[in-house]
Amino acid sequence: MKEISELLFPEDVLYAEDHEWSKIEDGVATVGINDYAQDQLGDIVYVELPQVGESFERGDEFGTVESVKAVSELYMPLSGEIIAVNENLEDSPELINQSPYEEGWIIKIRPDDDNEAEELMEKEAYLSFLKGDD
Amino acid sequence: MSKTTPLHGLHVALKAQMADFGGYDMPLWYPAGTRTEHLAVLTGAGLFDTSHMAVVMITGADARELLQHCFTKNLDRCVGKKLLPLSPGRCAYGAFLDEAGSVMDDAIVSMINETTYMTVVNAGMGNTITRHLADEARAASRAADIHDFTDRVGKIDLQGPRSADILASVLANPAILQEPMPFFSFRGHFDGYAPEADQVRLVNGAPVLLSRTGYTGEFGFELYMDPSRLGDSWDLIMNAGAPYGCLPCGLAARDSLRAGAVLPLSHQDIGDWPFINHPWEHALPFTEDRRGFTKRFIGDDALLAHQGTGSFTLPFAGFDLRKVQTGPQTTVVDSKNTVLGTVLTCVTDVSIDRVESQILSVNNPDIPQGFRPRGLCCGFVRLTSPLEEGSIVTVKDTRRSLPAMIMKDIRPDRTARRPVREMLTSDDTHSHRVSNKSKH
Numbered sequence: 001m002k003e004i005s006e007l008l009f010p011e012d013v014l015y016a017e018d019h020e021w022s023k024i025e026d027g028v029a030t031v032g033i034n035d036y037a038q039d040q041l042g043d044i045v046y047v048e049l050p051q052v053g054e055s056f057e058r059g060d061e062f063g064t065v066e067s068v069k070a071v072s073e074l075y076m077p078l079s080g081e082i083i084a085v086n087e088n089l090e091d092s093p094e095l096i097n098q099s100p101y102e103e104g105w106i107i108k109i110r111p112d113d114d115n116e117a118e119e120l121m122e123k124e125a126y127l128s129f130l131k132g133d134d
Numbered sequence: 135m136s137k138t139t140p141l142h143g144l145h146v147a148l149k150a151q152m153a154d155f156g157g158y159d160m161p162l163w164y165p166a167g168t169r170t171e172h173l174a175v176l177t178g179a180g181l182f183d184t185s186h187m188a189v190v191m192i193t194g195a196d197a198r199e200l201l202q203h204c205f206t207k208n209l210d211r212c213v214g215k216k217l218l219p220l221s222p223g224r225c226a227y228g229a230f231l232d233e234a235g236s237v238m239d240d241a242i243v244s245m246i247n248e249t250t251y252m253t254v255v256n257a258g259m260g261n262t263i264t265r266h267l268a269d270e271a272r273a274a275s276r277a278a279d280i281h282d283f284t285d286r287v288g289k290i291d292l293q294g295p296r297s298a299d300i301l302a303s304v305l306a307n308p309a310i311l312q313e314p315m316p317f318f319s320f321r322g323h324f325d326g327y328a329p330e331a332d333q334v335r336l337v338n339g340a341p342v343l344l345s346r347t348g349y350t351g352e353f354g355f356e357l358y359m360d361p362s363r364l365g366d367s368w369d370l371i372m373n374a375g376a377p378y379g380c381l382p383c384g385l386a387a388r389d390s391l392r393a394g395a396v397l398p399l400s401h402q403d404i405g406d407w408p409f410i411n412h413p414w415e416h417a418l419p420f421t422e423d424r425r426g427f428t429k430r431f432i433g434d435d436a437l438l439a440h441q442g443t444g445s446f447t448l449p450f451a452g453f454d455l456r457k458v459q460t461g462p463q464t465t466v467v468d469s470k471n472t473v474l475g476t477v478l479t480c481v482t483d484v485s486i487d488r489v490e491s492q493i494l495s496v497n498n499p500d501i502p503q504g505f506r507p508r509g510l511c512c513g514f515v516r517l518t519s520p521l522e523e524g525s526i527v528t529v530k531d532t533r534r535s536l537p538a539m540i541m542k543d544i545r546p547d548r549t550a551r552r553p554v555r556e557m558l559t560s561d562d563t564h565s566h567r568v569s570n571k572s573k574h
Binding site: 002042 | 533
């Protein structure tokens with residue numbers, strides 16, 4: 001297991017308690033799971049993605065990631081409509097392990113409410129949360 | 135607070151993901167990841183720390199008689215197709231049952247000499263089995279001493295087709311690999327003072343009990359040794375194994391390897407119910423007509439009373455890699471949604487996939503071009519009535535319903551039983567062969 005200090009937590013994304021990250025640019029939030037989550041899960045072998053056009057509330061389950069260890073739910077960090085899913089994950093789910101913030105992104109959302117992002121954590125707050133969580 | 139094996143610091147230094155298993159903080163996987171580790175054991179080699187398992191020694195004039203009374207396998211009829219008696223250097227798989235026929239634990243019994251037997255049980259079970267055997271010895275005044283060697287014997291498992299090549303370069307006497315050493319046999323001793331100790335030593339001097347067993351379904355060895363020798367022996371084997379693609383492997387790969395090989399996990403696939411109607415009946419001493427047993431042992435009457443009734447444990451394989459979570463909410467249902475039973479084990483064997491109607495492994499000698507398995511979910515179900523091989527059921531948890539086929543076997547082309555000399559590709563042993571033969 002990697003120490004938290006060895007994991008990558010970029011400054012330019014926001015973090016949710018369920019270990020998803022969101023990067024908001026031009027009114028679109030790109031969402032994935034962070035380096036801590038992928039390290040805990042181990043080899044990711046399958047990803048269940050939502051349909052483009054579906055809408056979810058914040059906290060709703062929108063899919064699953066299946067690792068060798070378990071099937072884990074993915075939760076919406078923000079309410080909104082799914083406008084894209086990462087289809088590369090279908091054949092290469094390991095992209096989430098290899099590149100959780102870039103090639104391993106999972107969905108893009110058009111958020112319903114700009115204010116919801118304020119509930120997400122910046123890196124430092126998330127790291128404090130994580131250290132308390134462990 | 136979990137216990138640790140002597141290799142714990144090494145696992146942490148290797149950045150393994152650790153988790154509790156049987157009361158020990160054990161590596162689940164290393165940075166290579168479970169898929170890579172599992173595949174390494176099919177195509178190269180993998181090294182596992184299995185020192186959490188417990189060794190119990192049974193000595194004395196009545197040691198064998200005690201084991202015949204407590205262990206399911208008939209030690210007088212168990213070696214090879216001819217069912218010869220267990221002899222020094224041979225081992226057998228079976229279980230220790232209670233009077234109800236339920237499993238206390240499964241085990242391998244190894245015969246060291248006429249009055250010395252070793253049994254290996256699961257993590258945390260050393261004390262239970264030691265007390266059970268001691269009670270049964272005392273109850274009938276059997277001359278047998280039982281010693282719990284929990285944490286006093288270390289074990290590492292070198293598994294995979296290149297295991298013999300790797301051993302050839304770390305054994306002080308690699309010529310021993312040219313001698314017959316069939317599946318379920320062993321040489322040497324972990325105790326340097328034992329007369330057998332000089333049969334097998336590593337080049338670092340460590341005396342080793344080297345056993346042609348494992349829990350992966352693949353060719354390989356278990357190496358029992360003094361716990362103080364584990365660290366340098368692990369390093370020695372890993373260094374020698376590097377050219378052969380040997381990787382440290384964790385419990386997750388061990389679990390998926392054993393499930394595909396149709397091997398049970400004690401207290402999960404076998405446990406608190408009668409040890410019968412399952413794929414491991416070779417561990418029971420059935421008579422030829424299968425209506426009785428060839429010896430008496432604890433739990434025998436209860437087993438016969440449950441033969442063909444009660445519950446039935448069967449292997450299954452899915453149609454893709456998706457799993458269901460095991461647990462009380464997970465059921466096996468038929469096409470009318472009638473509950474047939476429960477799921478005991480469900481994991482993904484990443485080295486197999488379905489090609490048309492067949493399951494193929496990466497070790498298929500006629501592997502189709504471009505075959506890159508994504509894996510198949512597989513494991514064991516426990517049903518209230520038996521089903522034929524090939525029957526289709528649905529395994530169902532709170533999230534998913536997946537089709538699954540009842541199987542007799544799961545991962546094809548396993549290497550566990552291949553002869554050592556067939557697997558040796560290096561010449562390291564040959565220079566010793568002549569001098570060794572002259573001894574016989």
